[in-house]
Amino acid sequence: MKSRDLSDLALRNLREAILRNSLTTLGIAVGVASLVAMVSLGAGLQQLASKRLSQSGLFDSVFVTPKMNLRGMGREAAPAPSDKPPRLLDEAARQEISRLPNVIEVFPQVRFFTEVRYDGKPYATMVAGMPESSKASGSFDGMQGSFFSSAGANETILQSEFAKELSPQTSTLIGKELVLRYAERQSLPSNAPNSSVPTSPNSESLPGGFSVVPKEMHLRIVGVVDTEPASGFGGFGNGRLLIPLQVALTLRAAQVNDLRDIVRGTSSTPTFASLTVRAKGPAYVEALEVSIKNMGFGAFSLLDASKSLTTFFKVLDILLGIFGSLALFVATLGIVNTLVMAVLERRREIGVLKALGAADGDVKQLFFVEAGVMGLFGGILGVFLGWLIGRALNFGTNFYLHRRELPSVEISSVPWWLVLFAIGFAIAVSLAAGLYPASRAARLNPVEALRYE
Amino acid sequence: MPASQAAIRLEHVSRHYTMGEAVIRAVDDVSLDLPSGEFLALLGSSGSGKSTLLNLIAGLDRPTSGSVIANNQDLSKVSSLELARYRRQTVGMVFQSFNLLPRMTLEENVELPLRLAEVDRSDRPARVREALERVGLGKRVTHRPSELSGGEQQRAAIARALVNRPKILLADEPTGNLDSATGESILALLKEIQKNPGMTIVMVTHERPLAERFANRLAIMGDGKLLSNGASR
Numbered sequence: 001m002k003s004r005d006l007s008d009l010a011l012r013n014l015r016e017a018i019l020r021n022s023l024t025t026l027g028i029a030v031g032v033a034s035l036v037a038m039v040s041l042g043a044g045l046q047q048l049a050s051k052r053l054s055q056s057g058l059f060d061s062v063f064v065t066p067k068m069n070l071r072g073m074g075r076e077a078a079p080a081p082s083d084k085p086p087r088l089l090d091e092a093a094r095q096e097i098s099r100l101p102n103v104i105e106v107f108p109q110v111r112f113f114t115e116v117r118y119d120g121k122p123y124a125t126m127v128a129g130m131p132e133s134s135k136a137s138g139s140f141d142g143m144q145g146s147f148f149s150s151a152g153a154n155e156t157i158l159q160s161e162f163a164k165e166l167s168p169q170t171s172t173l174i175g176k177e178l179v180l181r182y183a184e185r186q187s188l189p190s191n192a193p194n195s196s197v198p199t200s201p202n203s204e205s206l207p208g209g210f211s212v213v214p215k216e217m218h219l220r221i222v223g224v225v226d227t228e229p230a231s232g233f234g235g236f237g238n239g240r241l242l243i244p245l246q247v248a249l250t251l252r253a254a255q256v257n258d259l260r261d262i263v264r265g266t267s268s269t270p271t272f273a274s275l276t277v278r279a280k281g282p283a284y285v286e287a288l289e290v291s292i293k294n295m296g297f298g299a300f301s302l303l304d305a306s307k308s309l310t311t312f313f314k315v316l317d318i319l320l321g322i323f324g325s326l327a328l329f330v331a332t333l334g335i336v337n338t339l340v341m342a343v344l345e346r347r348r349e350i351g352v353l354k355a356l357g358a359a360d361g362d363v364k365q366l367f368f369v370e371a372g373v374m375g376l377f378g379g380i381l382g383v384f385l386g387w388l389i390g391r392a393l394n395f396g397t398n399f400y401l402h403r404r405e406l407p408s409v410e411i412s413s414v415p416w417w418l419v420l421f422a423i424g425f426a427i428a429v430s431l432a433a434g435l436y437p438a439s440r441a442a443r444l445n446p447v448e449a450l451r452y453e
Numbered sequence: 454m455p456a457s458q459a460a461i462r463l464e465h466v467s468r469h470y471t472m473g474e475a476v477i478r479a480v481d482d483v484s485l486d487l488p489s490g491e492f493l494a495l496l497g498s499s500g501s502g503k504s505t506l507l508n509l510i511a512g513l514d515r516p517t518s519g520s521v522i523a524n525n526q527d528l529s530k531v532s533s534l535e536l537a538r539y540r541r542q543t544v545g546m547v548f549q550s551f552n553l554l555p556r557m558t559l560e561e562n563v564e565l566p567l568r569l570a571e572v573d574r575s576d577r578p579a580r581v582r583e584a585l586e587r588v589g590l591g592k593r594v595t596h597r598p599s600e601l602s603g604g605e606q607q608r609a610a611i612a613r614a615l616v617n618r619p620k621i622l623l624a625d626e627p628t629g630n631l632d633s634a635t636g637e638s639i640l641a642l643l644k645e646i647q648k649n650p651g652m653t654i655v656m657v658t659h660e661r662p663l664a665e666r667f668a669n670r671l672a673i674m675g676d677g678k679l680l681s682n683g684a685s686r
Contacts, residue, residue: 005568016556352552355513356566356613357541359534446513450552 001362010369017342024331024338025378031328032382032426036418037389038324042317044390044413049309059282062289064089064097064106064275065298087296089272097277100291102284107131108272110248111239118166118178125162127180128239129248133278142407145174145223151246156180157223162240170224177220180241182251183212217251219243328426331378332433335371339437343367343444350441351449360442367438368431375430379423386422387414459522460489460621460653461510466519467677468505479505480516481677489620492647492654493683494664497674503657504625506674510655511544511623512536523621541570545614549626551606553598553613559585560594563613570617584612588642604635611642622646624656628663636660640667 001009014021067086087093098106110129115122134140135147140157148155156178163170166178225242277292279285285301292299343350350363390412398408468480480502487493497503508514509521512528515536521528524543528536540546545566553562563581572580585591588608598606607627614622624643628636644667647654658664664671671683 001569002571004574005571009568012556348552349554352554353565353569354537355511355540355546355548355552357537357539357569357617359537361534362537362569447508450513450548 001358001365006362006365006369007373010366010373013342013346013366014370014373017345020338020341021374024334025374025381027331027334028328028375028378028426028430029381029385031325031331032379032422033385033389034327035321035324035425036383036386036414036422037393037412038320039317039418039422040386040390040412040414041393042313042320043415043418044394044411045316046313047413048409048411049313059302060279060285062277062279062285062292062299062301064277064292065273065300066271067296067298089275089297093295093297094272094275096295097275097292097297100277100288102280102288104278104280105131105133106275106277107133107245108249109274109276110245112182114180114182116178116180116241118176123162123165125240127182127241127243127248129245130157130239130242131245131276140223140225143223143225144171145221148222148244151244153222153244154217154219154247155222155244156219157225157242158221159240159242160224160226163224173221173224175221177218180217180219180243182215182217184215184251186211186213215251328429332429335374335430335433336436338374339367339371339434340440342370343437343441346441347444347449350444351446354444354446355450363444364438364442367441368434371430371434371438372427375427376423378430379426382426383414383419383422390414459486460491460524460651461485461487461655462522463506463510464520464522466506466509466516466521468502468509468514469517478502478677480509482519483674483677483679484519485672485679485682487653487655489651489653490647491670492644492668493656493670493672494668495655495657495672495674496659496661496664497680498659501674502677503674505677507623507625507655507657510621511546512539541566542617543619544621544623545617545619547607547610547614547622547624547627549629551598551603551610551630553606553609555598558595558597559590559601559609559612562598562609563616566613566617572617580616584616585609587615588612602635603631604638607631607635607639608642611639611646615646620651620653622652622654624654626657626659628658628660636663643667 066089094106094108097103108129111126113124113126116125117123130148132148132151140147143157145157148157158166158170158173160170163173167173277288279288289299289301353363393412394410397411401408463483463485466480466483467478470477470479483502483506495503495506505514509516509528510523512523516529519529524539526535526539528539531539553559554565557565560581563584564577567577567580582591582594585594588611590605590608590612593601593605598609601609607630611622611627622643627643628639631639640663643654643656646652654668656664656668661671671681672679673681673683
C-alpha cells in the first residue's frame with residue numbers, strides 16, 4: 001500500500017474511535033509534558049547558573065601570579081624538570097601576556113587597605129581598582145547611579161554595605177565627595193637612601209628601598225552597587241570602594257608585595273601581586289593557562305570548577321529526564337492497551353482487508369502508523385503543555401521573588417532541541433508500543449477473522 | 454483438456470485441523486480441474502468442507518497436503534507476500550454477510566482493493582464508478598452500507614470483488630442472507646459476469662435448485678470428500 005493510502009486509512013480509523021484515541025493521545029501528551037517540564041527546568045537552571053557565572057567574569061579569566069608567590073617565602077621547592085624558571089611579574093611580563101592569542105586584556109589587581117574621610121569622619125576600607133571592561137560584565141547591572149565617566153576620572157563607586165556606613169540613605173551619597181587618604185610608595189634614589197623627599201617618576205628603576213608618603217585624593221561618588229564586583233579571587237578581601245583601575249595605578253599606593261620585593265631584594269622594578277588575564281571566551285582559557293605557565297608564571301583558572309558544574313547539570317538533566325519519562329512510560333501502556341483493543345474490535349475488518357489482498361506487512365504498517373500518529377499529536381500537545389507548566393513555574397517563582405524584592409529569573413527554558421527531541425521521543429515510544437499490537441494484527445488468520453462476529 | 458486451459462487445478466488437496474487429540478479432516482484428498490470460464494457450484498451440507506475448500510482456492514488458507522494450482526502458480530508453495538498479491542490481483546471474493554466496511558461509503562468500500570493494489574489515484578474514480586454501474590448501483594455511490602438493502606449490499610460487494618479485474622470470482626453462500634427473489638437476481642448478476650471472457654466462478658451454496666439454474670457445473674462435497682465433481686453442462 002502506498003504511504004498516502006496508508007495514512008488515509010490510519011487517520012480514518014483513528015477518527016472512528018475518536019474518544020478512545022483522544023484519551024490515549026492525551027495520556028501521551030501528559031507524559032511528554034512531564035518530561036518537557038522536568039528537562040526544561042534542568043535546562044533553565046543550567047542557563048541561569050552559567051549566565052550568573054559568566055557575568056562574574058571568573059570563567060573566562062586566568063589569574064597570573066609570580067611563581068615564587070605560590071611556593072611561599074623562604075622555602076625553595078625543587079622545580080619540576082619541565083618548569084620554566086620563575087620570572088618577575090612586571091610591566092614587561094604584562095605586555096608579553098597581552099600579546100598572547102585570544103587575550104582581550106591583562107590588568108593588575110590593585111587593592112589596598114586605607115582610610116576614607118567622609119563628612120569629616122574617618123572610615124577604614126578596602127580600595128579596589130576596576131578595569132573599564134568590568135562595566136560590561138553584568139556585575140554593575142542594577143546599580144544606583146552610573147559607572148565611571150571615563151577610565152581616568154577621579155570618581156568612585158561604593159559597595160552598598162560600605163555606603164550604608166556613610167549614610168543610611170545611600171542614594172543621597174551620589175554626587176558627594178569623599179577624601180581618600182593613602183600611602184604613596186616612593187622609590188628612594190640610591191644616592192640619598194634615607195630621604196623622604198618625593199622624586200621624579202623615572203628614578204624608580206634605581207635599586208634601593210622606598211619610602212611611604214601619606215597622600216590625599218578627592219573622589220566624587222558616582223554610584224552605589226549591591227554586588228561585590230571585586231570579590232575574592234587572588235585578592236586580599238572584598239573591595240568596598242571601587243575606583244577606575246587607571247586611577248588606582250597612578251596612586252602608586254603601597255601594596256603588600258612591595259615590602260616583600262624589598263625584603264627579597266630581587267629587583268628594583270615594581271612588580272604586580274597578580275594579573276588578571278581575560279580571554280575571549282571560556283573555550284580559550286585552558287590553552288592560555290598553559291601558555292602562561294610555560295612563560296614561567298603561576299596561572300590558575302576556575303575552568304575545572306566550571307567543568308564539574310557542567311557535569312553536574314548533565315546528571316541533573318538526566319535524572320529529571322528519567323522522572324519525566326516515567327509518566328511517558330505509563331502512557332505507552334495506554335497505547336498498547338488501545339491498539340490491542342482495536343485489533344480485537346477490528347478483527348473482521350482485518351480479515352476483510354486480508355481477503356481483499358492486504359499483505360501482513362500492510363496490516364502491520366496500518367497499526368504502526370496509527371500508533372505513530374497518536375505519538376506525533378501527543379508529542380506536539382505534550383510539548384505545549386510542558387511549556388505551559390514551565391511558564392507557570394517561572395511565574396510562580398518570579399511572583400515569590402518579586403514579593404521579596406529580588407530580581408526576576410528564568411528557571412525554566414524550552415530550547416529547540418528539547419522540542420524536537422520530545423516529539424521524536426513520543427513518536428519512537430509510540431511506535432515501540434505499537435510493535436506488539438501491530439504484529440498481532442498482522443498474524444491474524446483471515447479465515448478465523450472473517451468468521452468472527 | 455490442456456493444463457493451460459485449467460483456471461484452477463486441485464491435486465489431492467487435504468486440509469486437516471487438530472483440536473486437542475482429534476484430527477478434523479475438513480478437506481480430505483480432493484482433486485478437481487476447473488477450466489477457465491466455468492461457473493462451478495459447490496454444494497454440500499454444513500461442515501462438509503466446501504467453505505474450507507473455497508478458502509484454499511482464495512489463498513486465504515494453505516492445504517495440509519496436496520497442491521492448489523491457480524493462475525499457473527502452486528498456492529501451497531508461494532510466499533505469504535505472493536499469496537497476498539494473488540488475492541489482490543487474481544481472485545475476487547464475495548461473502549454471505551457481505552463484509553462491507555460499515556463506516557465507509559460504497560465508493561470507499563469499492564476503492565479499497567485499488568488502494569491495496571497501488572492503482573494510481575487518478576485512475577481510481579473511473580474504475581470505482583464503472584464497477585458500481587455494472588452492478589446497478591451507479592446512483593448510490595455515496596451511501597453507506599447500512600442505508601442499503603441486503604441485495605444492494607451484496608451487489609456492492611460484487612463490485613468490490615470485480616474492481617481489480619480478477620480472473621476468478623469466489624462466492625461463499627452469496628444468497629444465504631437474502632430472500633429468494635433477491636438471491637435470484639444476484640445469481641443472474643453472477644451469470645452475467647461469467648460471460649466476461651476468461652472469468653471463472655466458484656460458488657459455495659446449499660441451495661441446489663438455484664445452483665442448477667445458474668451454474669454450469671455442480672460439485673457435491675460431504676465429510677471433506679468430493680462426492681461428485683459434476684460434469685460440465
